[in-house]
Amino acid sequence: MTARRRFTGEFKAKVALEGLRGDKTIQEIAVRHKVHPNQVRAWKQRAVEGMKEVFTKGAERTRGDHEREIRDLHAKIGELTVERDYLAKGLKW
Helix, strand or coil: CCCCCCCCHHHHHHHHHHHHHCCCCHHHHHHHHCCCHHHHHHHHHHHHHHHHHHHHHHHHHHHHHHHHHHHHHHHHHHHHHHHHHHHHHHHHC
């Protein structure tokens, strides 16, 4: 029995990118890198799915940062309003 081969993320990305380019067949890529064609297909599919996440997460992160900043600013406005009202009462006496 042979030991299972482990591939680095860098290697998988390299093979998947070759598959995405489309200038070689899956079979040619598999032979070149000594992996099974199904593995090349799987890595290619994961790369495509991962790209969706990259673009989606960027937009969500930006939206989340914006919402967090708005919450912080509203809190600061509330704090300053309370201070102003307190000082205004002190000046009336």
